Amino acid sequence: xxxxxxxxxxxxxxxxxxxxxxxxxxxxxxxxxxxxxxxxxxxxxxxxxxxxxxxxxxxxxxxxxxxxxxxxxxxxxxxxxxxxxxxxxxxxxxxxxxxxxxxxxxxxx
Amino acid sequence: xxxxxxxxxxxxxxxxxxxxxxxxxxxxxxxxxxxxxxxxxxxxxxxxxxxxxxxxxxxxxxxxxxxxxxxxxxxxxxxxxxxxxxxxxxxxxxxxxxxxxxxxxxxxxxxxx
Numbered sequence: 001x002x003x004x005x006x007x008x009x010x011x012x013x014x015x016x017x018x019x020x021x022x023x024x025x026x027x028x029x030x031x032x033x034x035x036x037x038x039x040x041x042x043x044x045x046x047x048x049x050x051x052x053x054x055x056x057x058x059x060x061x062x063x064x065x066x067x068x069x070x071x072x073x074x075x076x077x078x079x080x081x082x083x084x085x086x087x088x089x090x091x092x093x094x095x096x097x098x099x100x101x102x103x104x105x106x107x108x109x
Numbered sequence: 110x111x112x113x114x115x116x117x118x119x120x121x122x123x124x125x126x127x128x129x130x131x132x133x134x135x136x137x138x139x140x141x142x143x144x145x146x147x148x149x150x151x152x153x154x155x156x157x158x159x160x161x162x163x164x165x166x167x168x169x170x171x172x173x174x175x176x177x178x179x180x181x182x183x184x185x186x187x188x189x190x191x192x193x194x195x196x197x198x199x200x201x202x203x204x205x206x207x208x209x210x211x212x213x214x215x216x217x218x219x220x221x222x
Contacts, residue, residue, distance in 0.1 A: 046210055
């Protein structure tokens with residue numbers, strides 16, 4: 001059964017304290033690994049797509065990496081405005097996404 | 110460029126009442142998705158359209174849920190009758206093609222009393 005698991009469920013950091021979020025997946029026929037950011041009361045906002053093991057993408061303080069079994073979202077020197085829920089989703093061959101439950105990140109000043 | 114538009118943003122209804130949600134995708138996007146998101150969970154696909162054809166509705170509870178996408182642009186998702194367990198956020202997303210990045214609207218928060 002296709003599955004996406006994110007850890008930790010919640011993460012509290014001090015401003016400037018770097019860390020990583022994990023997304024492990026078991027999906028047959030993976031067609032891309034997607035990261036989204038979701039703020040309270042809003043829809044998910046697209047961040048990155050990774051297609052092959054070893055691929056990396058960066059945007060400001062965020063860097064996403066992909067292996068054959070998991071993806072990491074590295075946050076370097078986070079700021080309070082990085083506080084949000086980060087969702088990982090695996091693209092299936094049918095074109096659908098299967099989402100994890102998300103990691104709720106809180107960054108305190 | 111305008112993003113995905115959804116309305117209403119919030120809806121409160123009594124159980125057994127009908128409710129409808131509307132979505133306007135990004136211009137030129139052929140693929141449209143409806144997702145359900147419960148509190149503390151990731152979105153779960155309800156139905157996917159390619160143009161006006163529903164190509165995956167396997168997760169849509171067909172006894173009470175229905176959807177349509179007339180002319181392959183706007184879409185409406187309906188629940189009749191609503192149950193307490195239907196309280197959730199209903200998200201619409203669109204992509205240029207089925208395998209492309211999906212862009213989400215702000216969602217409709219439904220509360221069933």
